[in-house]
Amino acid sequence: MRRFIENLLRSAINETVDKAITRAIRDQYGENLFEMLPSGAKTGPINLMEIAMRAHHGVPVPRPLGSPLNFSPWEKILFSPVHLFRFPVPEQVGIDTSVTIGPAAKKPLTVSIPILIAGMSFGGALSKRAKIALARAAALAGTATNTGEAGLLREEREAAGLLIGQYNRGGWLNTPEKYRRLDAIEIQLGQGAQGSAPQRTSAKRIGEDFRKVFGLREGEDAVIHSRLPGVDTKEAFIGLVRRLKDETGVPVGLKIAATHHLEKELQIALEAEVDFVTIDGAEGGTHGGAPILQDDVGLPTLYGIARAAEFLAKKGGTGKVSLLAAGGLVTPGRMLKAIALGADAVYIGTAAIMAMIGDQIVETLPFEPPTSLVVYDGKMTDQLDVEKSAKNLFRFLNACVMEMEAVAVTLGKTSLADIAKSDLCTLDPFIAKAGNSPWNGCSRAAG
């Protein structure tokens, strides 16, 4: 009986497949289901779905976590191990991983590892539980976390050993009683995934805790303006930086999206005597941003860092003004390459979220996306295990730094901060040229 059913099924499948293939061959494209394949390949599955979403909603699609495009060709850069001309580091020697941000500030900020948790706001992006988990993991690892564009969340401040706060375009952290409780202040004028475009969180998405932290009235939208309120001239920006430095003594920095105008922006930052600059490349993540801002605006992280580091070196800022890199740094290899290109430390956002969720992904699949555990209005935020999440991220950070230390050993460098462009080679002469520095381009070295 079983054999009979099996044969019947096989015969039915065979006939159906035969008919489908024959129809696909004989029918004209206009009436052929196969037409979906070339049209799908032309637009790509993401664009295809976003076309349909735009057509349904009539407004920009708030795509989470930034552009799916990998603009920076990190895979074309490799580290160069040493054997004899310089010796690798003996294994019993520890690799120094600590970094001081804003060494010229009255109260510099020293972190144990060169990886910081990126600015992801409570409410605008993440739930309170997710923010507490990020802060706890950062504290365990001896590094800093960042408020993102938000007010000061008491629970985050308490959980974080070191907290960098964003003096933001919404104005929610911009009062002395809030920014005086920070370990560093990052003036946020833009981000890789949004440029300096305004953003708005509708009042219908805003709960009571969100309103309280942001100081919003009931029914009021949370608005991030394109300009920082009160800063409409270069002089006003310089005045703001100096005032914050004098008032707090902590490192005061500037965060911008990497752009082709980078050097002009940095010139003003140097005139203002910032203690650090954060360059967020076009691959930077976000809670939800218009695809055009993510895919078609900005400068990729790799080029942004290389140009910023070179500019700082030219202006005598290296070692005085710290350079923080962000945007698409999802592997320890990319993080360390960013450091080799001149960054003092890197921010991670997407990778931190993924690491934090880790094995809790099974709680959401197959009916909800994993991010529903962490986003402010996600359906499953109450199911995020804070302790487990903090431990997951802590272990991830440790693993990343261990991988970086392994590379430092093979480069013969006893400190991650000593890894430089001279430790890199590139497989692509264009990248060597774009770096405008001796990257030991393989093509040149081979010649």
Added chain:
Amino acid sequence: MEDPKHTLAYIRSELLRIETMAGTLSAIEKEHFHQLNRFDQRELADLAVEEQNAARQLNAIRTICLSLSQKIGEMLQEEAGSGTSERGNHEAVH
């Protein structure tokens, strides 16, 4: 404060002592990490990661102590310099 110069010198010497202690402890924690990693047990593996992280944080403490003692050293030097110049001015007047 009776003698700020002596207090600063005392803080500096203590900072250098903390720096040395942090370095020694960091090496011990690192060794613990290797020892704990020999066992194939989740709890011990977690402890190993914590030990390694502690080693790194102790290393950061070393860096902070060094930088603070350097700053205090600069202050002491400035103090000594200004003392010398004040004495110089005093002698020039008289």
